[in-house]
Amino acid sequence: MTRPSEDDLIARFFAPLATSAGADGLTDDAAVVPEGEGDLVVTKDMAIAGVHFFPDDPPGLIAAKALRVNLSDLAAKGAVPSGFLLGLGLPPDWTTDFLAAFADGLGRDITAYGCPLLGGDTVKVPGPLTLSVTAFGRATRTVRRRGARPGDLLCVTGTIGDGALGLAARQAERQPATAPDWLRLIAPEERAHLVDRYLSPRPRVALAAAVARHASAAMDVSDGLVGDLAKMMAASGTGARLDAGAVPLSGAAAAAIALDPALRMRALTGGDDYEILLACPPDRLAALRDDAAAANVPLTVIGEVTEGAEVSWTAGGQVLSFGSGRFEHF
Amino acid sequence: MTRPSEDDLIARFFAPLATSAGADGLTDDAAVVPEGEGDLVVTKDMAIAGVHFFPDDPPGLIAAKALRVNLSDLAAKGAVPSGFLLGLGLPPDWTTDFLAAFADGLGRDITAYGCPLLGGDTVKVPGPLTLSVTAFGRATRTVRRRGARPGDLLCVTGTIGDGALGLAARQAERQPATAPDWLRLIAPEERAHLVDRYLSPRPRVALAAAVARHASAAMDVSDGLVGDLAKMMAASGTGARLDAGAVPLSGAAAAAIALDPALRMRALTGGDDYEILLACPPDRLAALRDDAAAANVPLTVIGEVTEGAEVSWTAGGQVLSFGSGRFEHF
Numbered sequence: 001m002t003r004p005s006e007d008d009l010i011a012r013f014f015a016p017l018a019t020s021a022g023a024d025g026l027t028d029d030a031a032v033v034p035e036g037e038g039d040l041v042v043t044k045d046m047a048i049a050g051v052h053f054f055p056d057d058p059p060g061l062i063a064a065k066a067l068r069v070n071l072s073d074l075a076a077k078g079a080v081p082s083g084f085l086l087g088l089g090l091p092p093d094w095t096t097d098f099l100a101a102f103a104d105g106l107g108r109d110i111t112a113y114g115c116p117l118l119g120g121d122t123v124k125v126p127g128p129l130t131l132s133v134t135a136f137g138r139a140t141r142t143v144r145r146r147g148a149r150p151g152d153l154l155c156v157t158g159t160i161g162d163g164a165l166g167l168a169a170r171q172a173e174r175q176p177a178t179a180p181d182w183l184r185l186i187a188p189e190e191r192a193h194l195v196d197r198y199l200s201p202r203p204r205v206a207l208a209a210a211v212a213r214h215a216s217a218a219m220d221v222s223d224g225l226v227g228d229l230a231k232m233m234a235a236s237g238t239g240a241r242l243d244a245g246a247v248p249l250s251g252a253a254a255a256a257i258a259l260d261p262a263l264r265m266r267a268l269t270g271g272d273d274y275e276i277l278l279a280c281p282p283d284r285l286a287a288l289r290d291d292a293a294a295a296n297v298p299l300t301v302i303g304e305v306t307e308g309a310e311v312s313w314t315a316g317g318q319v320l321s322f323g324s325g326r327f328e329h330f
Numbered sequence: 331m332t333r334p335s336e337d338d339l340i341a342r343f344f345a346p347l348a349t350s351a352g353a354d355g356l357t358d359d360a361a362v363v364p365e366g367e368g369d370l371v372v373t374k375d376m377a378i379a380g381v382h383f384f385p386d387d388p389p390g391l392i393a394a395k396a397l398r399v400n401l402s403d404l405a406a407k408g409a410v411p412s413g414f415l416l417g418l419g420l421p422p423d424w425t426t427d428f429l430a431a432f433a434d435g436l437g438r439d440i441t442a443y444g445c446p447l448l449g450g451d452t453v454k455v456p457g458p459l460t461l462s463v464t465a466f467g468r469a470t471r472t473v474r475r476r477g478a479r480p481g482d483l484l485c486v487t488g489t490i491g492d493g494a495l496g497l498a499a500r501q502a503e504r505q506p507a508t509a510p511d512w513l514r515l516i517a518p519e520e521r522a523h524l525v526d527r528y529l530s531p532r533p534r535v536a537l538a539a540a541v542a543r544h545a546s547a548a549m550d551v552s553d554g555l556v557g558d559l560a561k562m563m564a565a566s567g568t569g570a571r572l573d574a575g576a577v578p579l580s581g582a583a584a585a586a587i588a589l590d591p592a593l594r595m596r597a598l599t600g601g602d603d604y605e606i607l608l609a610c611p612p613d614r615l616a617a618l619r620d621d622a623a624a625a626n627v628p629l630t631v632i633g634e635v636t637e638g639a640e641v642s643w644t645a646g647g648q649v650l651s652f653g654s655g656r657f658e659h660f
Contacts, residue, residue: 022473025366027565029403030373040370042359044464045410046451073359085374087417087462121376127457132417133463134374145358194511219359235357 003096004121014120020083020116023113031119034082034136036088041079041305045069046161049091049128054174060096060105061199062131067109068261069222070135072274074205077144078212079137081113081205086120089130113205120164136212141212148217154286157204157275157297159250160225164270165263182259192250194297201274211278218278224269226313228277232286233311236279244268244304244315269322279305333426336452343433350413350446361449364412366468371409373465375399379421379458384504389428390435391529392461393568394476397439399552400465402604404532407474408542409467410537411443416450419460443535471542478547478566478609483633484617487534487627489580490555495529495593512589520582520590529582531604540621541608548608554599555644555651556652558607563641566609570634573597597641599652609635 001128004012015026022032032039047066049055086106090099115135148154158197169191172179173270183191201219211218217236221228225247233240247268249257257263280288285301292299334342334613345356352362360583361372377396420429440446445465478484481572499521502509513521533550541548547566551558555577563570577598579587587593610618614633622629643650 024476028407028475030371030409030472033370033372041360041361042363042464042466043547044417044449044451046417046419046453046462048419048453048457048460050456053453056581075356077360079360085372085464087374089376089378089460120373121374121462123378124375125378125457125460126380127378127455128377130378130419130455130457130460132374132451132462133375134372134415136372142360142362144354146354165534195338214465221563222359232529246383267444277332280554 009099009270010122011239012101013099013229014117017103017107017110017117020118023118026287028120033118033136036082037112038138038140039142041074041077041137041139043070045073045074045133047131054170055129056174056228057199059101063102063106064201065107065201066131066133067106067135068201068203070133071113071115071205072201072220072222075137075204075208076211076218076276077139077142078208078215078218079139079142080208081115081137082133083116083118084133084135085118087124087126087132088120089257090122091125091127091129093106105317111182111212130145138268139212141217143211143215145217145219145232146235148232148238148305149279150305150307151282152216153278153285153301154242154297154305155241155299156225156248156277157207157219157299159248159253160273160275161267161270162194162197163252163272163274164194164202164266165253165256166194169194169270170198181265182256184321185259186255190255192251193250198272201272203274204276206295207276207292207297208327210288213291214280214284214288215278216239216281218276219275221277223271226269226275231310232277239306239308239310240303240310241306242313245311246300246302248298248300332520333433339452344447347440347645348434348447348449354652356449359550363448366412368468368470369472371404371407371467371472373403373462375578377461378445378549379424382656385597386487386501387430387490387529392440393432395531396461396463396475396530397436398531398533399467399604400463400595401443401445401535401611402531402552404465404467405534405538406541406548406606407469407472408538408545408548409469410538411445411467412566413448414463414465415448417462418452418594419452419455419554420452421457421459428468428644448633449493453491457472464605469542473548473624475547475549475562476565477522478562478568478635480568480635482546482573482609482611483615484570484607484609484633484635485629486551486555486578486607486633487537487629489578489583489620490551490603491583491597491600492524492527493514493531493602493604495583495586495594496524497526497528499600500528501539507595512586512593515589516582520585523580528602533604534606536625537622537627540625543621544610544614544618545608546611548606549605551605551607553601555603555607556599556621562607564647569636569638569640570633571636572641572643574643574650576630578628578630
């Protein structure tokens with residue numbers, strides 16, 4: 001099968017996804033971002049095969065995840081998505097089948113999240129598949145990392161650790177001989193849940209407006225809860241007191257940790273959660289909880305912001321130390 | 331020398347370039363695009379080492395060109411730059427010296443073009459240096475490729491062909507044994523001019539406002555004048571009559587063509603010009619010329635838009651045919 005030119009490829013796979021007037025059907029070198037109220041928030045995350053995803057992950061999920069990690073950043077800033085640009089660097093061995101599946105996965109998410117493709121660039125790379133997504137959103141108030149104040153309650157959405165444990169499960173799928181014991185012992189549906197959470201993060205777009213209304217500080221949890229929380233407190237010039245026992249776990253993650261207690265560290269410090277960590281003034285918590293319930297987003301209080309610079313984690317009354325990123329005592 | 335972490339690298343090399351309030355000092359996952367009047371125009375061009383630039387090009391010029399090709403797209407749409415995002419994929423052998431020079435070149439252009447760094451993403455790639463720039467601009471009217479009307483005059487800024495001939499000159503610099511005769515015969519300062527035009531395009535930002543005021547259609551010339559003009563006419567549903575003899579050439583390009591007449595084809599069909607091709611209604615030409623003169627941008631009429639779909643090039647009364655991109659008669 002001959003492979004299409006760049007123009008043909010864009011016309012065939014991507015122009016159908018570019019329904020916004022400002023995209024001009026992807027027939028031009030630039031797009032016009034839709035008008036809207038509030039701050040125009042932009043974020044850009046790259047994803048490289050072999051670094052951020054496995055080259056043999058399903059193409060539609062590769063595309064969707066590249067978009068979703070950006071929508072997660074927007075949601076954590078309080079921004080509702082309004083469109084995105086796709087930079088696509090195709091490796092020498094790309095196929096039209098790959099692109100068709102890639103565009104199909106992207107199209108589903110464009111519809112699901114109401115986030116049209118506005119434009120982008122397609123190039124060939126003498127290297128791995130390279131994705132660079134720039135996503136736009138509107139926020140009535142852009143919520144920064146640096147706004148937390150002593151007394152604020154620290155909350156996370158959803159569950160923590162599935163992404164990191166799912167990465168291990170996905171690695172074991174690809175190389176079964178290297179699977180650790182817990183992955184051999186865990187129920188198949190729990191293993192599947194973890195792999196799914198790794199391959200298909202669920203950006204908390206539904207909570208974006210509530211974040212803008214209530215949060216004093218927020219960020220998405222992409223590099224591990226412990227590290228990301230430390231960054232948010234450092235940016236805010238505050239400390240925090242956290243209860244590791246309060247950190248919400250999925251049934252699958254709890255089962256994995258029951259089989260191998262050391263996995264609790266991986267759950268707390270691993271990445272790929274794409275949940276929202278936020279600080280909420282106590283007098284806004286009830287309203288935030290109502291908004292989260294209305295958006296069908298689970299929300300859990302895991303600690304509070306303190307004066308000073310110390311971030312302390314406890315569990316069952318015992319102090320935990322993550323030291324240089326290593327989980328030294330639990 | 332130990333290499334800095336991603337956060338250190340951002341703080342050291344890029345945060346000083348992010349002076350816009352919306353960039354929040356690059357301490358967050360997202361940026362707020364500055365407010366402004368008119369359409370918010372966005373464009374995204376990737377640049378890959380070994381494809382779009384030579385890995386041993388000067389780092390500051392690699393950075394500047396990655397930004398400038400985007401500013402060129404904006405200017406051709408009538409948009410004045412307001413900021414950009416940088417996606418930076420670092421290959422395994424990156425050095426802090428490289429990054430320091432890269433950031434220095436970027437910083438010069440940020441100042442020169444008034445286009446602040448708003449944010450981005452830095453990742454490691456198991457492949458070539460990968461740049462993905464998303465640039466924003468404001469246009470009082472976004473000028474598309476598709477607006478040309480029969481009777482409009484076709485104009486280009488600057489000179490055509492220096493980029494394509496400069497690419498040949500840069501290749502010869504890197505591999506002197508392969509240099510064609512014309513590069514051995516041309517004056518050193520002319521060779522240097524061509525290399526400079528290839529390495530350092532000059533986006534016509536100064537003409538952006540005039541494009542928005544006067545042009546019925548416009549695009550930047552990045553893939554070769556003949557091909558880009560054909561695209562603009564196809565998008566407009568028009569044909570065109572062009573005088574190849576009117577296409578402006580630099581002294582260096584003219585000297586090269588005098589040495590090797592076949593280079594005229596390369597000048598007209600090669601890429602990397604980053605000049606603006608535009609269609610202008612005849613009654614706006616005088617005002618456009620005045621604005622171009624005030625902006626110190628040379629502007630040349632090279633033909634006119636016609637009914638129908640045929641794009642015909644003549645030179646000295648003879649019809650030229652580029653056939654399937656090949657220069658078949660001149």
